[in-house]
Amino acid sequence: MKNTENLLIAALPKGIAKRFLALCEPFELVLSAELSVRGAELSHAYFPRSGFISLVIDIDSHPPLEVGMAGRESMLGSELVLGIAKTPWRAVVQGAGHCWRIESDALRQAMADMPPLQRMLERSLMVRLHQQALASACERFHPIGPRLARWLLMSQDRAEADHFHVTQEFISLMLGVRRVGVTQAASDFQKDGIIQYTRGELQVLDRARLEREACSCYEADKLLHVELMSMK
Incomplete structure (x- = not known):
């Protein structure tokens, strides 16, 4: 049976x-x-x-850009660890699923009452900050194809399935590129038998x-x- 517990919670003392x-x-995490x-x-x-959430930045008249992703390895709302309640982004459900939800004030009190919880969430926040710095460099220096491969792998990891729903328009917004670039890269992957894409339904055929x-940022992200x- 597939594990459907949040990994941060699962890592806490019982x-x-x-x-x-x-x-x-x-x-319930409802798509979009x-x-x-x-x-x-x-x-x-x-x-x-289960499912996953995209953190999306809107800047002036530019298309939205994804700057982070949260699945069951993480959480949404780590700003609260710093006592900050406002965020600089929108959080959009990218993969439908289920989660645990807690009120902000209740989370703050829980962290004060349970030091292991606070340490775990502080560490998760540190991971997110490092990963966002890596994502910024990736967006600046790496071509569309390797970035698309990385994004598909990250989505598949969090969907925990070979098949998931996503549109090319949504991918282009997440990568901050024109749709024609995503269409070409996805078409190349499909011709090579790596993925199959039909009307918003994408299946990974050859993960290896x-x-x-994918660019090196995928493995670097996991290593981070x-x-x-695991730091003590």
Whole structure:
């Protein structure tokens, strides 16, 4: 059976995890739903158990750009660890699923009452900051094809399935590039038998080849997560 627990919660001591979950409520992640708005205060923090969330920046008249992704390895609302309730981005559900949700004030109190929880969430925030710095460099220096491969691998990891729903328009927004560039790169992958894409439904046919097509940022991102989350 597929594990559907949030990995941050699962890593807590059992007693702490039980106390924390008693403060949370189950919440459904509905595809395309916005869980936070730029500049608005967060009312809740979210701990995905399945599905995933994109953090999207809107700048002036430019297309939106994805600057982060949260699946069950992470959380949405780590700003609250710093006592900050406002975010600079929108949080959009990219993959439908389920999560635990907790009110912002309740999370702050829980961190004060449970030091292991606070340490875990501080570490998760550090991971996100490092990963966002890596993503910025990737967006600046790497071509569309390798970036698309990286994004598809990250999405597949969080969807925990070979098949998921995504449109080329959405991918172009996430990568901050014109749709024609995404269309060409996706078409090349499809011709090579790496993916199959039809009317918004994408299936990864050859993950090993997709990993070879991805830029080095995919493996670097995973290594960052392992190293930083295992720090004492």
